[in-house]
Amino acid sequence: MNGRAWKNMASSDANLLSLITASRPGAAPTLLRSALPVVVIVALAVMAQVVLKGLLGGYYADLAITIGVNIVLAVSLTIVNGFTGQFSMGHAGFLAVGGYVSGAVTYYFSLTQWGSAAAAGGRLSGMPLSTEGLAWLGAGDVLFPVALLIGGLVSALLGLAVGLPSLRLRGDYLAIVTLGFGEIIRVVIQQSGPALKTPEAAEQAGVLGMATGLGGALGFGGLPKYTSLFWVVLFAGLTMLVAYRIKTSTSGRAMLSVREDEIAAEAMGVNTTRTKVWAFVIAAFFAGIAGGLYAHKLGVALGPVDAGFQRSFDIIIMVVLGGLGSISGAALAAVVVTMLPEYLRAVADYRMIIFALALILMMILRPKGLLGVREVWDADLWRGLFRRGKSAKGGGK
Amino acid sequence: MSLLIAQGVSKSFGGLKAVQGFALELPERGLYGLIGPNGAGKTTVFNLLTGVYRPDEGTVKLAGRELTRLRPNRIAGEGLARTFQNIRLFGELSVIDNLKVACHLRCPHGMPAAVLRLAGHRAQERALAERCGRLLEMFGLASRAHEQARNLPYGDQRRLEIARAIATGPKVLLLDEPAAGMNPQEKKELRTLIRSVRDTFGLAVLLIEHDMGVVMDLCERITVLDYGKVIAHGPPEQVQKDPKVIEAYLGAPAA
Amino acid sequence: MDQLLQTLKDGVTLGSLYALIALGYTMVYGILKFINFAHSDIVVLGAWLSLTIAAKLLALMGIVDPPAWMGAVVLVGAMVACGAVGFTIERLAYKPLRGAPRLNVLITAIGVSLLLQNTGQLSALFGTSPRRIPDLLPDTTLLSIGQVQLKLLDVVGAGTAIALMVALEWLVFHTKIGRAMRATSHNVNVAALMGIPVNRIISFTFVLGSMLAAAGGFLWALKYQTIKQTADSSWVLLGLKAFVAAVVGGIGNVRGAMLGGLAIGMIEQFGAAYLSSSMKDVYVFTILILVLLVRPSGLLGKATIEKV
Numbered sequence: 001m002n003g004r005a006w007k008n009m010a011s012s013d014a015n016l017l018s019l020i021t022a023s024r025p026g027a028a029p030t031l032l033r034s035a036l037p038v039v040v041i042v043a044l045a046v047m048a049q050v051v052l053k054g055l056l057g058g059y060y061a062d063l064a065i066t067i068g069v070n071i072v073l074a075v076s077l078t079i080v081n082g083f084t085g086q087f088s089m090g091h092a093g094f095l096a097v098g099g100y101v102s103g104a105v106t107y108y109f110s111l112t113q114w115g116s117a118a119a120a121g122g123r124l125s126g127m128p129l130s131t132e133g134l135a136w137l138g139a140g141d142v143l144f145p146v147a148l149l150i151g152g153l154v155s156a157l158l159g160l161a162v163g164l165p166s167l168r169l170r171g172d173y174l175a176i177v178t179l180g181f182g183e184i185i186r187v188v189i190q191q192s193g194p195a196l197k198t199p200e201a202a203e204q205a206g207v208l209g210m211a212t213g214l215g216g217a218l219g220f221g222g223l224p225k226y227t228s229l230f231w232v233v234l235f236a237g238l239t240m241l242v243a244y245r246i247k248t249s250t251s252g253r254a255m256l257s258v259r260e261d262e263i264a265a266e267a268m269g270v271n272t273t274r275t276k277v278w279a280f281v282i283a284a285f286f287a288g289i290a291g292g293l294y295a296h297k298l299g300v301a302l303g304p305v306d307a308g309f310q311r312s313f314d315i316i317i318m319v320v321l322g323g324l325g326s327i328s329g330a331a332l333a334a335v336v337v338t339m340l341p342e343y344l345r346a347v348a349d350y351r352m353i354i355f356a357l358a359l360i361l362m363m364i365l366r367p368k369g370l371l372g373v374r375e376v377w378d379a380d381l382w383r384g385l386f387r388r389g390k391s392a393k394g395g396g397k
Numbered sequence: 398m399s400l401l402i403a404q405g406v407s408k409s410f411g412g413l414k415a416v417q418g419f420a421l422e423l424p425e426r427g428l429y430g431l432i433g434p435n436g437a438g439k440t441t442v443f444n445l446l447t448g449v450y451r452p453d454e455g456t457v458k459l460a461g462r463e464l465t466r467l468r469p470n471r472i473a474g475e476g477l478a479r480t481f482q483n484i485r486l487f488g489e490l491s492v493i494d495n496l497k498v499a500c501h502l503r504c505p506h507g508m509p510a511a512v513l514r515l516a517g518h519r520a521q522e523r524a525l526a527e528r529c530g531r532l533l534e535m536f537g538l539a540s541r542a543h544e545q546a547r548n549l550p551y552g553d554q555r556r557l558e559i560a561r562a563i564a565t566g567p568k569v570l571l572l573d574e575p576a577a578g579m580n581p582q583e584k585k586e587l588r589t590l591i592r593s594v595r596d597t598f599g600l601a602v603l604l605i606e607h608d609m610g611v612v613m614d615l616c617e618r619i620t621v622l623d624y625g626k627v628i629a630h631g632p633p634e635q636v637q638k639d640p641k642v643i644e645a646y647l648g649a650p651a652a
Numbered sequence: 653m654d655q656l657l658q659t660l661k662d663g664v665t666l667g668s669l670y671a672l673i674a675l676g677y678t679m680v681y682g683i684l685k686f687i688n689f690a691h692s693d694i695v696v697l698g699a700w701l702s703l704t705i706a707a708k709l710l711a712l713m714g715i716v717d718p719p720a721w722m723g724a725v726v727l728v729g730a731m732v733a734c735g736a737v738g739f740t741i742e743r744l745a746y747k748p749l750r751g752a753p754r755l756n757v758l759i760t761a762i763g764v765s766l767l768l769q770n771t772g773q774l775s776a777l778f779g780t781s782p783r784r785i786p787d788l789l790p791d792t793t794l795l796s797i798g799q800v801q802l803k804l805l806d807v808v809g810a811g812t813a814i815a816l817m818v819a820l821e822w823l824v825f826h827t828k829i830g831r832a833m834r835a836t837s838h839n840v841n842v843a844a845l846m847g848i849p850v851n852r853i854i855s856f857t858f859v860l861g862s863m864l865a866a867a868g869g870f871l872w873a874l875k876y877q878t879i880k881q882t883a884d885s886s887w888v889l890l891g892l893k894a895f896v897a898a899v900v901g902g903i904g905n906v907r908g909a910m911l912g913g914l915a916i917g918m919i920e921q922f923g924a925a926y927l928s929s930s931m932k933d934v935y936v937f938t939i940l941i942l943v944l945l946v947r948p949s950g951l952l953g954k955a956t957i958e959k960v
Contacts, residue, residue, distance in 0.1 A: 184937055246512065260489055263485065265487075267478070
């Protein structure tokens with residue numbers, strides 16, 4: 001026992017609150033450090049659109065956008081399935097809600113206010129750079145993020161409604177409730193009426209008519225296509241940043257403690273229900289954003305299928321393979337799972353069989369996923385790998 | 398007035414009366430023991446005090462405040478902290494993060510501050526690191542601060558559990574078989590540790606223990622449970638001689 | 653009046669099917685405490701195997717109209733095959749994870765489910781287009797009340813389901829192996845200490861559940877005739893509803909699963925008949941949410957106490 005440490009503790013105050021108020025740093029450096037990553041992300045997003053898009057060419061730029069959307073989905077699901085250890089299986093339901101809500105906002109707002117549902121963006125939202133005199137940002141580039149935000153918020157609200165009854169209970173109920181939720185969203189969307197094609201029809205139908213005119217089983221076609229590399233990199237970056245900042249905070253540690261041992265977490269003062277519901281709501285919010293990005297992507301016709309379980313399973317595969325709880329792992333897995341079928345024909349044909357086997361084998365052989373809760377940049381991940389290599393050698397002697 | 402007061406606390410599971418009319422008065426800075434044969438209901442008493450189970454009857458009060466119907470996290474907030482018989486650390490988390498989780502209730506800056514990395518969040522993180530670092534030093538775990546908790550040796554895990562309970566800033570500490578699985582040397586150190594914890598933090602301690610050496614040496618008063626009922630209560634010397642206690646442990650004398 | 657009778661009849665026939673499938677979920681949950689997501693895929697496999705066996709048998713015998721006993725042969729064939737598949741899955745995928753965290757077992761079950769769904773869609777197996785099962789029963793009407801017709805199909809379907817459930821009830825509550833199953837479900841470790849061959853009991857439970865699932869698939873095929881591809885979302889909905897039935901009845905409780913299945917079948921049919929048929933899937937999940945809010949342990953279930 002360390003005698004000096006005991007004396008120190010006894011003499012100083014063990015009360016955390018006084019410690020917190022005691023150390024107030026200057027405001028300026030804090031602001032800079034908080035905002036710097038955001039500035040970097042915005043800069044990267046602009047670069048992606050201006051430089052990378054040209055380098056990649058149409059096909060790969062398109063693939064990069066899909067990857068970006070999947071990163072947002074995988075990282076957001078990591079907050080629930082990875083951090084809190086609860087198992088949501090209806091993430092695609094939130095994707096669809098976000099997609100349909102933001103799609104309805106951009107589509108009907110453009111139609112009624114601007115007379116056409118065509119995109120009214122600038123260079124950053126994917127308009128050809130050659131267009132004469134085009135600004136970097138158009139009126140649509142204000143509408144689009146606002147619509148994404150609305151989609152995300154509606155999705156988060158639904159997340160609250162689904163999460164509250166099912167997250168109070170221990171066990172696997174969340175899995176079944178969320179799986180059912182996704183399927184219900186799919187069924188409900190199928191019941192919606194055809195999308196209204198003209199400003200006059202939309203005016204006549206009113207808000208309710210517009211809200212239910214979502215294309216039904218045929219899908220919601222004709223949405224303005226705003227989603228560009230700029231927007232995708234921006235939101236993928238922000239999602240990862242927020243997830244990381246949560247993970248390394250009091251709230252994030254509370255989430256991880258729930259996943260490790262719910263009873264012990266409660267005994268340490270963690271409100272487990274509130275922690276789980278928060279994680280679920282945040283994940284739903286970002287899934288909604290991802291849905292909005294997906295809905296406004298060129299070549300996508302948002303449909304009821306996008307709410308279905310198959311889509312949810314895709315996201316689960318990314319989260320599990322990446323390591324339940326690792327943000328960088330989930331992002332990496334999103335890249336690999338999206339790209340692999342594009343490159344390997346065999347993978348494309350037997351895609352789901354291969355991933356299903358990967359899931360089973362992963363659980364038996366390396367149950368924590370590739371990275372576990374650790375991040376790619378965590379020193380102890382590499383130290384661990386290195387040490388394991390060394391001890392293997394030692395064993396050979 | 399006593400710090401922790403339990404009165405007539407009872408709990409049955411189906412037909413099994415696990416605990417009947419449990420009563421206890423633990424004064425400030427008191428160091429009391431709870432003993433009894435296996436299955437006597439000792440851990441159930443802890444679970445009832447900390448809200449893991451809801452008592453069917455009876456009341457629990459801490460510093461005059463009623464705890465009986467509160468959820469476990471609220472009870473922890475009122476100042477009742479515990480360790481577990483079968484160690485329940487957050488295995489995948491680092492040693493220091495285990496302590497930081499336990500400071501949860503004392504952290505006023507939540508998610509918005511964390512996402513925006515506001516000054517309050519940064520100050521909180523610094524304070525957490527300092528306080529938890531200091532706690533680890535006290536428990537001789539500072540050098541292992543960044544290892545995963547599940548990789549610690551057994552004795553260190555037991556000590557980390559105590560440190561984690563203390564990190565919640567409790568008034569009363571409940572220790573569930575802290576000496577289980579320890580060797581004589583470790584047990585000796587544990588005794589010093591528990592006394593130091595009580596003196597340094599000014600806590601009251603209630604401990605369940607099977608090792609009579611530890612219990613008789615440490616505890617000022619001992620409560621004996623058998624079949625869910627309190628059969629004896631008093632100073633160690635008195636309890637040791639109590640015929641009912643001897644009967645509970647050794648069986649009734651041959652007629 | 654006609655509508656009421658019709659809905660009652662539909663509710664019973666559908667409900668007995670849900671109950672049959674719910675039993676598989678509830679038995680596995682009772683013993684291993686995890687949701688066997690692959691269970692609904694065994695149902696699908698049962699339906700497709702019934703179709704394959706029936707088609708092969710007819711081709712082999714060179715006839716078009718099957719004799720009455722053929723249905724029984726197809727049923728038994730599908731049950732045996734699915735039982736074997738269930739045994740294999742448990743041995744290869746779940747057994748290595750005994751004692752692993754629940755989340756890992758759940759993920760494995762999802763993996764197994766995906767594997768079955770997508771393997772079934774390979775062109776060498778069942779392919780991706782829907783197929784029709786040959787008529788195994790004559791389209792006889794036994795009884796007509798007004799517009800409502802009670803067909804042979806309905807009676808055979810509900811009758812088979814009920815007979816199997818009665819057999820299971822007898823097995824679980826009146827035989828030695830049933831007692832071992834109940835003991836294992838109560839506490840695996842203590843059961844093992846008492847000399848019960850726990851691993852064999854678990855295997856047996858999986859085989860039993862899979863056989864009931866196969867029967868469910870067979871009856872489904874009889875009832876709806878057209879069988880959709882193995883990864884079709886309607887199968888997932890079927891599995892979900894059966895699971896909801898198990899939860900509503902009290903998960904882990906054999907009688908609860910039967911009661912829950914009937915309840916879910918009725919709710920779905922009455923909702924479809926009297927409210928809106930396009931929303932019938934929504935009612936079931938509304939019920940699930942309500943049950944979780946009000947009585948999470950289900951109608952016949954007991955609240956469980958977690959050991960700390």
